[in-house]
Amino acid sequence: MSNKTGEGFPNTSFSEFDNYRADDNNPEESGKSSSESEKGKYAKLFEEIKVLSEKLNSAEREKELAKSLEKEEALQEEYIYLSETSPEGAQAEEPSPEDNPSGEEPTPDNQEADPNDAEGTAGKAKKCSRIKRFFAGVALAAVFALGIFGARKIVQEGNAAQVEAEDDDDGGEDDDDGGENEDNPETARGIYDGYGERAMYLDSNKGGDYDFANAVEAAEVCNNDEVEMVKYTAGNQVESLADYIANLPEQLQPEGFRGLSILETDQKLESLSPEEYDSVFNYFCGVMDGAFTQEIELEGDYHNAYMRQIDENAGYTHDNMELVSCITHENGTRATEFYWTDDGTANGNIIGSMIVKISHDENGNIDGGCLQVVIPNSDGSRTYIYFDLPDIAPDNPSTPDTPDNPNITPRPKNQTEADENSGASAGIVTPEGQERQVTAEPVADGTHPYNPDTNTYNYIPEEQAGQIGYEVTNDIREIGQESAPITTPGEIVTAEEMVTTQTAPEMVIGTREGVDEANNFDAGATVGTGEVTGDTPSADGSRNTIRENLEQATGNPAANPSNDSQGF
Amino acid sequence: MDNEYLIDRQTLGKFIDELIKKKPLAVEDTEELNKLREESIKALDDKITKAIFGSLTKEQDEKLNQLLDHDEDADYQEFFSENNINIQEIVKNSMQEFADEFLGGQDV
Numbered sequence: 001m002s003n004k005t006g007e008g009f010p011n012t013s014f015s016e017f018d019n020y021r022a023d024d025n026n027p028e029e030s031g032k033s034s035s036e037s038e039k040g041k042y043a044k045l046f047e048e049i050k051v052l053s054e055k056l057n058s059a060e061r062e063k064e065l066a067k068s069l070e071k072e073e074a075l076q077e078e079y080i081y082l083s084e085t086s087p088e089g090a091q092a093e094e095p096s097p098e099d100n101p102s103g104e105e106p107t108p109d110n111q112e113a114d115p116n117d118a119e120g121t122a123g124k125a126k127k128c129s130r131i132k133r134f135f136a137g138v139a140l141a142a143v144f145a146l147g148i149f150g151a152r153k154i155v156q157e158g159n160a161a162q163v164e165a166e167d168d169d170d171g172g173e174d175d176d177d178g179g180e181n182e183d184n185p186e187t188a189r190g191i192y193d194g195y196g197e198r199a200m201y202l203d204s205n206k207g208g209d210y211d212f213a214n215a216v217e218a219a220e221v222c223n224n225d226e227v228e229m230v231k232y233t234a235g236n237q238v239e240s241l242a243d244y245i246a247n248l249p250e251q252l253q254p255e256g257f258r259g260l261s262i263l264e265t266d267q268k269l270e271s272l273s274p275e276e277y278d279s280v281f282n283y284f285c286g287v288m289d290g291a292f293t294q295e296i297e298l299e300g301d302y303h304n305a306y307m308r309q310i311d312e313n314a315g316y317t318h319d320n321m322e323l324v325s326c327i328t329h330e331n332g333t334r335a336t337e338f339y340w341t342d343d344g345t346a347n348g349n350i351i352g353s354m355i356v357k358i359s360h361d362e363n364g365n366i367d368g369g370c371l372q373v374v375i376p377n378s379d380g381s382r383t384y385i386y387f388d389l390p391d392i393a394p395d396n397p398s399t400p401d402t403p404d405n406p407n408i409t410p411r412p413k414n415q416t417e418a419d420e421n422s423g424a425s426a427g428i429v430t431p432e433g434q435e436r437q438v439t440a441e442p443v444a445d446g447t448h449p450y451n452p453d454t455n456t457y458n459y460i461p462e463e464q465a466g467q468i469g470y471e472v473t474n475d476i477r478e479i480g481q482e483s484a485p486i487t488t489p490g491e492i493v494t495a496e497e498m499v500t501t502q503t504a505p506e507m508v509i510g511t512r513e514g515v516d517e518a519n520n521f522d523a524g525a526t527v528g529t530g531e532v533t534g535d536t537p538s539a540d541g542s543r544n545t546i547r548e549n550l551e552q553a554t555g556n557p558a559a560n561p562s563n564d565s566q567g568f
Numbered sequence: 569m570d571n572e573y574l575i576d577r578q579t580l581g582k583f584i585d586e587l588i589k590k591k592p593l594a595v596e597d598t599e600e601l602n603k604l605r606e607e608s609i610k611a612l613d614d615k616i617t618k619a620i621f622g623s624l625t626k627e628q629d630e631k632l633n634q635l636l637d638h639d640e641d642a643d644y645q646e647f648f649s650e651n652n653i654n655i656q657e658i659v660k661n662s663m664q665e666f667a668d669e670f671l672g673g674q675d676v
Contacts, residue, residue: 113629118621121629124636125621127571131636134644135659136576139616142660143583146667255578283578344656 129282136286140252141344242266245284249352252287252340254280291338291354292346572610574617575659578653580609583663591671612666623653 113121125131242265249256257265257280269277341348573580584605595601624632630652635642648655 111626113621113624113626115622117626117629118624121624121633122574122617122621124633126617129638130640131644132574132576135574135620135655136579138656138659139575139579139663141582141656142663143579146660146664215591251582255581279577283576286576286579318667452618484656 129278133286133289135281137289137290140290140340142286241281241284243268244354245269247354248284248287249340249354251351254283287340288338291340294337294339312443321493573613574620575613577609577613580612581605583667584608584612587667587670608670611664615666616659616662619658620655623658628653 125135245253245257246260246265253259257268260268269280272280337353339350339353343349344350575593587608588601588605595604621629632647635644643648
């Protein structure tokens with residue numbers, strides 16, 4: 001605690017104190033309290049007496065006052081002794097830690113803040129989301145440090161983690177959950193690709209603002225060359241927040257959200273008032289701030305999901321889209337693990353983790369990326385395999401085991417690396433074992449694909465699509481079949497339509513395979529990644545590229561894409 | 569945003585819920601339980617708030633006020649670090665004390 005002096009205390013002055021002391025039997029002693037530290041002690045004692053006298057009733061007051069007087073007399077005797085035995089002793093005596101913990105000489109700057117001022121500052125702080133977010137992380141760490149939550153040991157084996165569940169000492173709280181939990185493989189959560197409508201952009205400095213951006217903005221921040229996988233989004237941050245909240249360790253999920261599926265979480269978030277939503281959002285940010293991170297490399301396969309039409313004839317609307325699970329291959333995928341510990345330190349027992357694929361810069365530093373969340377399995381049977389989503393469509397076109405072609409290959413910085421890493425284009429391998437990648441066609445006017453003013457998207461430039469490897473087909477069920485066009489070539493689609501045209505809305509980095517010189521994709525193969533546009537069979541039944549369709553529709557040659565165009 | 573609380577109410581709620589599990593309150597019905605729970609949450613927040621802002625010197629209080637008033641991007645972690653205020657310890661101790669009082673000597 002800071003040192004206290006006689007100054008600054010209401011209704012306190014040394015003259016008053018001297019008068020008080022003068023009432024005692026040692027009036028001359030009042031003039032000997034020259035040492036600052038002694039003054040501090042007596043002032044503190046006087047203040048203590050004053051506070052007690054205000055609070056207690058007369059009987060208790062007298063009792064407490066008596067105690068304080070005894071204490072004062074003891075201090076006085078000590079002072080007298082020191083004064084008599086060593087004139088310098090009183091002055092040289094070091095202040096107690098209570099009086100001056102900092103060891104500094106009491107100065108006006110070290111004065112304790114006026115209680116009224118402190119209260120005012122506290123009131124301001126309660127209205128400041130930034131400091132509240134900071135305190136939220138601190139409080140959460142304190143909760144962990146106090147061992148409130150049960151911990152599970154994570155046994156690290158290289159990059160793989162097996163979770164060994166321990167008995168919780170929280171009274172069986174999980175039994176109250178009606179939903180999934182990580183200990184039950186049958187109901188554990190997975191991730192969504194494409195259900196979320198807004199990519200989450202994490203600031204490169206953890207602890208900053210966890211803002212939600214649209215896909216284009218996210219891609220711009222992530223720098224497409226570095227992005228390994230981006231959740232396609234359009235305009236609604238709620239669903240993305242739902243994804244992340246649902247994938248938090250249960251102990252960290254906001255009140256009322258524990259054990260909910262992503263869909264349920266989304267619905268609950270949608271039902272909140274703006275103030276309630278902000279509260280949940282701020283809480284989530286605080287949780288993320290309280291997490292530690294470590295860079296990891298993924299291995300193995302992941303359950304994943306994409307969107308498809310429920311009724312093929314009902315158009316591409318949000319209500320007519322359903323989620324379909326699939327498997328993606330993640331060997332070599334770089335990711336960042338957020339983890340929380342039971343003691344609030346980086347080396348404590350991990351009570352939960354969340355893995356997010358985050359882009360890196362050329363130095364290997366996190367580059368402020370935002371990517372999907374993945375959850376490791378809890379039984380350790382297969383590295384990072386996690387489980388079916390509870391609200392997916394029953395028709396699961398999951399793919400068989402594939403050769404060791406990673407789903408995502410870190411984008412090499414030069415083509416040599418790309419050659420060495422050939423075969424890295426696979427997103428989802430079809431049952432036929434073939435893969436394909438197709439590209440979207442250049443933007444007719446070469447403008448930025450996303451127009452925030454009108455909330456519309458243009459087609460993605462071919463070069464961009466080629467780099468990223470967009471999937472063109474609309475429906476993974478139509479693997480090996482011609483897919484119907486999604487939009488009229490040249491049409492500017494709205495964000496809503498873009499959402500509904502997504503099947504597996506991930507951008508895949510890698511080489512372009514299965515694409516012939518005319519940019520026609522090979523029938524019979526598909527990559528289950530984000531698709532942007534479809535193509536229209538020409539009159540003779542052959543498949544036009546979108547560029548060709550565009551040219552046919554407009555009668556003009558398609559413009560070259562801008563080099564600055566990015567995103568979807 | 570709830571301006572009544574300094575600490576995120578959800579975190580406080582979780583802490584209180586864990587304490588309640590360890591020492592169930594003698595209440596007659598859910599309404600009373602919820603009321604006591606809310607009061608406990610508020611009391612915990614007040615305790616932590618008092619501990620944090622009561623630890624500030626006058627100068628620190630003034631500096632903090634300036635940050636709150638004028639700096640939207642203030643780094644509060646840095647503020648407390650530079651001023652040698654172990655905010656983590658303060659919050660943890662406050663919560664521990666609260667838990668001790670609540671549980672009446674039981675281990676948290």
